[in-house]
Amino acid sequence: MRLLFLSDYQAFFQALEEEAKRYASLEIVCCDSQTQPLALPDFDFLLVAPLGQSCEVGLAADLEQLEFWQNKLPQLVELCTSRQARLVLWSSDLVFNPGQQAVSELDIPENTSPLSQLLTSLEKQAVSCGQSIILRTPPSLSSDPKGGLAQLVSKCKAHKAPDNIDYRGLQPLDDVARVLLGILLQIDAGAQASGIYHYAGSEPVSQTELLHTLARYLKTPAYPADPSGTNRQGMNSRHLLENFGVHPRAWRSCLPTLLEQLNEISSTHE
Secondary structure, eight states: OEEEEESSOHHHHHHHHHHHTTOTTOEEEEEOTTSOGGGOOOOSEEEEOTTGGGGBTTOOOOHHHHHHHHHHHHHHHHHHHHHTOEEEEEEEGGGSOTTOOSBOTTSOOOOOSHHHHHHHHHHHHHHTSTTOEEEEEOOEEOOOTTSHHHHHHHHHHTTOOOOSOEESOOEEHHHHHHHHHHHHHHHHTTOOOOEEEEOOOBOOEEHHHHHHHHHHHHTOSOOOOOTTGGGOOOBOOHHHHHHHOOOOOBHHHHHHHHHHHTTSSOTTOO
């Protein structure tokens, strides 16, 4: 099975490559997003991640980048159709209003922001490609020095006020790679599946609570804990569990490793 990742998001390509080492029959190729469709090599699955690095926690979405993909995706849909290949779109829970909780794939996005409208438009284009897969997730975590977690670490060290943002969950990039490749390998082996799926690393958290957690690891001045955290609801990923047996992982257990990779804490952290 060959997966072509059409993107400039190198941190996620590295996560995909690392996860692919577990599977002898899996080949992953990455091409620059500017590559013309007809110049792309052969593939069984074509993965696009329109948000790129801005899918990471604490980073603002690049609307120009989304507009680029809105213009390019119809060509990719046509290419996948002609090659009888599958299109895979990594989307976001940002299609939903912040007030929409415990969202499932059956819930209709109510967010009317330009960002949500662009993401929704991309999803509709992907659906037009028969047997496509769309994975929606909340923001991700990476150990990229220019990534979202690194910026939140800087914010925490400077003891800046948190933004009033709730996350329906968080997940490291290697967890997203695990989920996506697990889905595609099962489809390649004959599983009949298409459409939209939700995945979120457990548990939901506010930026206030996230900075409170970071401050404990970094041993910086404390942020107050967020007492409302236990009342927050995330994404309903039962559809993914029932179809592919994918269970969510806890982002908190992965946070120390990511901070070690950023050289922010030692491997002997408490």
